[in-house]
Every structure is written in C-alpha cells, then in structure tokens.
Amino acid sequence: MAASVDCTPVSNNFVHRKIDATQNANCNFAPIGTLKTVFLHKNGTPRQPAVCQSSRASLTVSKAVFNNPAHSLQGLHEYSHVWLIFVFHLNNNTCSKAKVKPPRLNGKKLGLYATRSPYRPVPVGLTLAKVESIEDATLHLSGVDIVDGTPVLDIKPYIPEYDAPIGLRTGITDSPLGDESSDHALVSAELDSRDQFTSSSAEEPAVASIIKTTDEIQTASWLNETDSGITEVVFGSRATEQLNEFRPRDSSIYGWSFFHTVEEAKNAIRDVLLADPRSAYRRKSCSDRLYYFTIDTMHITCWFDGPIAEILKVQPVACAQHLTANDNKHVAGR
Template sequence: MCSVIFYRRQNLHLRWILLQPQLFRNIRFYFTKKLGEIKPIGFISSLFCHKRGTPRQPTICPHARGVLTLDRLIVNNPQYTLEGLEEFSHIWLIFVFHKNEKEFVRSKVSPPRLHGRKVGLYSTRSPHRPNPIGLSLAKLDYVEDSSLYLSGIDLLDGTPILDIKPYIPEYDTPQSLPDSSETEQVESRQSWSNSSSFHENACENEGDLNLENRRNRMLHRESCIENCLCEESENYSAKYVRVPAWIVQPSTPKLNVMFTHRATRQLNMFSKNAKDPNFLLKFLRSPAETLKTITSILSEDPRPIHIRNREEEEFYYFTVDNLHVTCWFYDGVAEVVRILPVSRGRHLK
C-alpha cells in the first residue's frame, strides 16, 4: 500500500514537472497579452533632447525642469485624476526607456563609477534591461489642469510615462528592526527600569521622606531610556540600509567646472525674454540658473567609459534647454569653451 502511494506521489510530481514548461508558456502568454494593453498616460516635455548630457540619476540637477501632460485619450477628464496630488512634494514616475536601441541585454554591465569593472545587470540602474522600464523621483512644483510641472528630472524629451505615484517618506524610506542582540539590550534596559521602579515603590511603602527626589530621579531615568530608544530608532534606517562602497564613495571626485570668457558671454545672451527665438530659454529661467545646471551636469562627468578612456583629447558636445554646449576635459577639470543655440549646433542632430 505504501509503495502504491509513493508511486502515485512520484507520478504526480513527474507530471507536474512535465507540465511546468507549458504552464509557464501559458502564464507568459497571458502577461504578454496584458502588457500589450499598457499604454502611456502621457509624455514628458523636457530640457534634455539628447542622451548626451542627460543626468544619470534624478535630483542631480535641481533646476532641470519638465512638464508632464496627461493624455485625454487614456482617461476622460484627466485633471480629476490629479486632485490631491499637489499636497505631495515629490512623485515617482514609472517610464519607458524609449531611446534604448539595443536588441540584446548583457548579464553584466560596467557602471560609470566602476571605471570598467563589471557587475550584474540587476545591481545597477542601466537603461539596457529585458524590460526597458525606469523609475525616477521628481519634485512636483505645481499642478495645472492636466499637466504636472516638475523639477530635478533626468528624463529625455518625449519619454513615455506609464504611471505616477506619490512619494511617501514613511513608506518609501526603509524602516529596519534591530538585531537580536540590540533587542536584548533594550529589553534589559526596560527590565532595569521596572526593577528600579519596584524598588523605589517598596521604599515608598516604608515611609521614605525623600519621595519627591526619588520621583525626579525616576523621571530622569525614564526620559534617558526613551531618548536612547528614540536615537536608536532614528539610526536604524541609516544603519541597516546597505549600499556598495562604489555608490557611497566613488573612486573619482567630482570634476571642477570652468567657463571660458567667450562661453560666459555667449551664455548671457540667453534669457527667458530674448527677442531672438534662438536664444530663448524654454525651461530654465535665467543665465545664472543655466550656469548652475551645466555645472551640475559636468561635475558628474557625463561621458561614458569608452570616451573617458580615450588617450586623445577631443571635444564633448551636449544640449540642455535651447543651448548647444561644447566642452573638453583635462586633469579633473571640465571646461566649457562654447555655447550656441541648438539650431546652430552642428553635432547631435
């Protein structure tokens, strides 16, 4: 009897193994069909029109602005979907890497901060992924009708947005519990407090005349314990959130950014009220703000590794807002040598 039951169990297990590929194919087909129904809810209008010079992470350029306008074909009256969102300071944007032109995905990639050393794809934020989906944190400046005005973005102009979610520090910031040894220490402190309380209550029953002094001491001890616990709880997140050393301490410091006199004069020709549309700022508000944005971009060295490792020195071009920027790098310095309107730039077209 036992042998028959064992045989049946083994047979069912074998059938389950044989049916798994077909089951996974069915599941994959179902989700592929559902994903085919996913449509962008809107598209970003951004000051970054080319991949070159676009920040690799959000919040690097606080003045990098953009506008997300919701598509009225996806939801009727999209302005109603944004009610209450203005109460949040930041939002998560789930988007598609629409400029990802690679047809294959590598298992290991080389993040810029590792200078050629490779790590697993999923330990990085590389845009070249099996599913080209990204997550970006942006500051929400204000909401107007069905449009969201954002800053601190790292998205290209025309990026399709799949979803919006409010940033909530209470939920989006990791909260960790202490390990067992620290829990024992906390419990021992609490038991010490309880024992002290019991001892002093006993003294009170014996008619001790220093009742008020003992109460003050107890309040002081309890406040000390509470303060210790609060300090530990505040340090839990910082202590238990773990990231690699190459993220916290990059091997190369930030670059110093310099502007030639000619580049500075050319930069000051751009403004929000320029009569010539070639020098009109669309997202940035002033030459000073534009200078800060270019400095933030270049200080992080936006060049990919294969360009950084070239022995010969060459110019590097990128665009931001309505500006075409020419610079070059040497000895830890990024020097801007020319700034022209995008319409007059001969590169990146």
C-alpha cells in the same frame, strides 16, 4: 507559452516595442503622457535624479487616458515629490546582457540587477522628481534625469514613511550621489529632513514608529569608493557672453523653454558636468577631450582637462554644428 509586454504609445512618436517575458501573462501598456524635458538627447542627460536639481520638465496627462485628465492630478499638490515610471524608449539593443559595465566602475562588470543600466529585459525606469506646480492636466517638475520625449507609464506620490523610513536612513546619509546608488541614498543626501518630503495630507498612517533606528540600509561598497573625478566647472569668457544672450520664453533662437534665469541655466550645466556624463570608454580610451551636449535650447561645447571641465561655447541648438542623430546613440548609462 511565453507572453509579451506590449508597450504601445498613445502617439506615433515612439517606437513600438515588444519584449518576450517569462510569465504567463499579457501586459499591454499605453503611456499616460510624454515628458518634455531640458535634455533633448541622451548625451549629457544625468544618470540619476537629484544630480541636476535645476533641470526642468513637464508632463501633460493625455486625453486618450481620461476624459478629464486634469481630475487625475487633483490632490497631488499636497506632495512635494513624485515617482515617475517610464520607458527607455531610445534603447537600441536587440538583447539584454546578464552582466554590464556601470560607467563609474571604469570597465568592471556587475550583474545587471545590481546596477541601474537602462538596457534591461523590460526597459522600464523609475525616477524621483520634485513637484514645482500643477496647471490643469500638466505637472511641472524639477530634478529630472530623463530625456525629452520619454513615454511615462505612471505617476505615484512620494511618501517618506513608506519609501524612505526615517529610522532606516541613519546609515546612508553620507553616501555620495552616484550612477547606481540607492534612491534612498539620493533622497537622504539631497535633503536635511524628512519634513521637506512630507505630504500635508493627514490621511496616511504614520509607520516610522515601528522602524528601529538602529537598522541601516546596505549599499554596495564601490559606491563610496568612486567619484566622477570632476571637481571644478569653469565658464570661459566667450561662453559666458553667449549664455547671457539667452532669455526665458523668448520667441527667438535664444529663448529658453524651461529656464528662467542665467544663474539657473549655469547651475544646470555645472551639475551635469560635475557628475561627468562621459562613458568609461570615452574617459579612458578617447584622446578627444571635447564633449557636446544639449540642455533646454542650448548646445554646450566643453573641454575636459583632468579634474576641470571648461565650457567653451554655448550656442542655440538651431545653430549648433555638432548636433546629429548620433547624439542619441551615446547612452548616458544609469
């Protein structure tokens, strides 16, 4: 008999989802909390962690999970990064395909499990995020690639000796950040040394000594052969003036929820566009080179012209003319 994976959220904000599985087990999961992020819609959400290091998010562990949810985060301050296991709750597919088209391959098909497509038989995602701070039951993060309102199933500390042994990182430090690249490659490319990832806790045994430094992690060759094609992001004078109107924690429509400075906001916008968030179809087949996305409380209008992306307008989300429910239908495939 086929079993089912029942992903029932703690709140009613998410769509109840049942997925047929092939194992004889009943797996019932309730998210531990809902992630709040700067990415309000799928459009513009990065496809991988570390692509937009200026992005911000927060996760509050629900009281429906623990009587004292703050207790569950005690000790996590000793780690610089965490893994988040989450649900692709905005997927609108009725079935999963064995072959998919990663955005970076411009229409070429690969086996689903050779990619990080969000449309999977079990729509569970894994991402790496930097711990910025912890307040009571709330975890503040950066470098996220997850849309606002995503249900999170679990948090696990990142431990370099187990998750990216230093001896295994020799052969991949030059790998580019990409849509379907290894998490190990992302970690290696982002940071110069494993010390930046190390927990201050001395309780975990060291295992790097048993790893041969000649060993290498192998990744698909096409990850080195493709890039986004965007080499420059330009802020127009009008967009710059509009961006300067925003303020952190301001009660007006120009108040950011996550960003603290104009430079931080500009870096986040720039990072999103340098990775080219457009789908392969939009890049190759659409004559309209305008692109819209939201980040924090800003609605961004930009124009793609060859390798250059120009920011035309930066408006408060409340004033944007192009924000519709359809924004979440344009999947930023991973």
